Amino acid sequence: MERLGHYLLRGRISLPGESATEVYEGQDIRTGIEVLAFKPLEGEPPRLSIPHALSWIDREEDAWIAEIPVGAVQTSWLAGRVEVARLVQWVKQLLGVLKQAQDHDIPVGHIIPELIWARGSRVWLGGVGVANPQQKWDFAGLLNTVRVIAGDAYPALPWREALENYVTGQLEYAALMEQLEAAAVTLPPVSVASPVVAAPSEPAPEPPPSRPATSKSLKVQVSEPAAPRPMPSPPRRIRIEERLEPPFEVIEPAPASRRAFLWWLLLIPSVLLVGGMGLWLRSRVPSSGSTSVYPVEFRLQPSGPTASIVVLEIPEGSKMPLNTEIARLPGRVDFDKPGIYRIRVRVQGRAPVESLIEVPNPGGVTISLR
Numbered sequence: 009m010e011r012l013g014h015y016l017l018r019g020r021i022s023l024p025g026e027s028a029t030e031v032y033e034g035q036d037i038r039t040g041i042e043v044l045a046f047k048p049l050e051g052e053p054p055r056l057s058i059p060h061a062l063s064w065i066d067r068e069e070d071a072w073i074a075e076i077p078v079g080a081v082q083t084s085w086l087a088g089r090v091e092v093a094r095l096v097q098w099v100k101q102l103l104g105v106l107k108q109a110q111d112h113d114i115p116v117g118h119i120i121p122e123l124i125w126a127r128g129s130r131v132w133l134g135g136v137g138v139a140n141p142q143q144k145w146d147f148a149g150l151l152n153t154v155r156v157i158a159g160d161a162y163p164a165l166p167w168r169e170a171l172e173n174y175v176t177g178q179l180e181y182a183a184l185m186e187q188l189e190a191a192a193v194t195l196p197p198v199s200v201a202s203p204v205v206a207a208p209s210e211p212a213p214e215p216p217p218s219r220p221a222t223s224k225s226l227k228v229q230v231s232e233p234a235a236p237r238p239m240p241s242p243p244r245r246i247r248i249e250e251r252l253e254p255p256f257e258v259i260e261p262a263p264a265s266r267r268a269f270l271w272w273l274l275l276i277p278s279v280l281l282v283g284g285m286g287l288w289l290r291s292r293v294p295s296s297g298s299t300s301v302y303p304v305e306f307r308l309q310p311s312g313p314t315a316s317i318v319v320l321e322i323p324e325g326s327k328m329p330l331n332t333e334i335a336r337l338p339g340r341v342d343f344d345k346p347g348i349y350r351i352r353v354r355v356q357g358r359a360p361v362e363s364l365i366e367v368p369n370p371g372g373v374t375i376s377l378r
């Protein structure tokens with residue numbers, strides 16, 4: 009993964025046509041917040057006050073960094089699986105972004121499903137303020153995005169023709185919004201349930217990751233274990249009993265034998281000392297054929313449901329299988345190399361969520377279900 013300051017960049021989002029700007033998904037390694045990085049861009053990112061537009065939070069080298077709301081997912085993942093009532097809400101919000109961008113002369117160069125992030129009934133558009141030489145406001149991209157997200161339901165949408173006429177300039181904004189409002193009244197309400205993954209550590213002081221209490225969330229929290237206190241070993245006592253007189257007759261050795269005897273007395277401790285040092289040094293050197301394992305304990309709070317874990321990216325030298333379920337949680341997961349791993353956690357009834365963890369991690373990882 010490419011590193012940009014304290015941001016790790018992973019997958020590149022392909023923009024349509026010929027664009028000098030590249031977009032990357034990434035994550036703040038300090039807080040775990042998901043971000044989008046647009047580069048190369050000059051100057052400082054604009055301060056936006058447009059609802060449903062991703063906020064610019066940082067500039068790193070020649071890149072602008074936008075924060076993705078906690079728990080939001082790309083609408084491209086939901087293509088063809090969105091209720092019509094929810095789609096109406098999203099379209100109204102995206103039209104509002106374009107209308108305010110026009111009113112304030114702010115460019116919106118590209119609108120594609122990969123730059124739109126959704127959570128429940130709300131969506132956010134990334135890249136507001138990034139210019140594109142081919143068009144200043146991508147109305148055609150908005151229409152194509154609605155087609156992709158709606159899937160097979162698009163031809164039957166009662167407001168489809170009105171949206172197409174608005175994009176081609178044949179219908180006013182107010183008239184289109186009236187049709188969308190009327191469609192929203194006649195449709196049944198939709199339930200709001202989206203997955204949320206929080207950072208492996210506490211949130212940064214920037215825009216806080218606290219979000220509406222109606223959403224379900226997974227919070228990955230790393231805790232450090234308390235260091236065990238060493239137990240003092242009891243003192244060892246040695247009792248020496250000495251007789252005044254030996255129980256046997258003392259015979260003085262011959263002078264030559266005495267010298268040999270003294271030589272052996274000096275040689276034996278030296279041999280024992282050298283041998284002991286060799287054994288100690290050998291115990292300090294790890295065996296080249298041994299395989300190291302770095303266990304990490306995963307916990308679920310509250311207990312009850314189970315989850316699965318998939319490794320998406322690995323540090324250099326690791327041979328962990330990618331995009332394959334490696335374990336069921338809660339429980340212990342063994343990693344083969346230290347470093348930063350990107351994982352995906354899936355809980356029944358929630359969309360998969362991703363996070364970064366660091367191995368080794370003696371404190372373990374806690375996944376909180378909200």
